[in-house]
Amino acid sequence: MTPEPQALDRMFQALSDPARRNMLERLTRGPASVSELAQPLEMSLPAVVQHLAVLEQSGLVKTHKLGRVRTCQIEAGALQRAEQWINDRRIGWERRLDRLGDYLAQQTTDQEEGKTP
């Protein structure tokens, strides 16, 4: 299941903000409430809630509300899809560099063999 372009848009966009990455980082250490996510960040609670909405819409975070507290969790699957896109591109590029290296080595060898001293 290749992620649709828009899903990648939202995921990378979500990852591009340090406050949101901080929230994700906190969530790797276990679920947290909105206030807990907000605590280390120097901004108002509504601002944090807006960042959280971005994270949810990107699929990177899932939340559920119980009583008056909203609990947030990381969604590792989404994180993996973002990683996969990068990895595919990087691997493609590195394979290409390898082929180029082989080609250049071959050229050099040919030249060596062909030289008339």
Place this chain on the structure above:
Amino acid sequence: MTPEPQALDRMFQALSDPARRNMLERLTRGPASVSELAQPLEMSLPAVVQHLAVLEQSGLVKTHKLGRVRTCQIEAGALQRAEQWINDRRIGWERRLDRLGDYLAQQTTDQEEGKTP
């Protein structure tokens, strides 16, 4: 060398646009001129140049001009640093899930052993 937050900001921001991802994808198949990058995109050349500037500032692409043509190349190292950040977080989260699984399994076992039928 852990990438500074701002470097990650710019990298993920750069990756969040489909036109820029398209350009990167093209570059995995080898270097290309600005016009070549622009060719499949339905936008003006200046727009493409602006996207290219974002890619360069993110460190994902390097360019050099020879005569009147600017040649662009992917910078796999930068790509890898973005991937690394995601991977670290994902691994952290998955390790946590494993520990939680172990704990829950242990609890269940304890209960089984302690039950009085």
Place this chain on the structure above:
DNA sequence: ATGATACTTAAGTATTTGCTTAACTGATGG
């Protein structure tokens, strides 16, 4: 020299982002 090519620069604009403050809803605890 002249015209076409490959960008580049500048300026303008609509939309989106990342915040803010103020006011509000809906649990919970005493």
Place this chain on the structure above:
DNA sequence: CCATCAGTTAAGCAAATACTTAAGTATCAT
């Protein structure tokens, strides 16, 4: 009940984005 706590909603605003068109500037080919 009523104050507090956790979060929500709304409105507004400055800055950043993602384009556009128009007008350059160097090459390069003839």
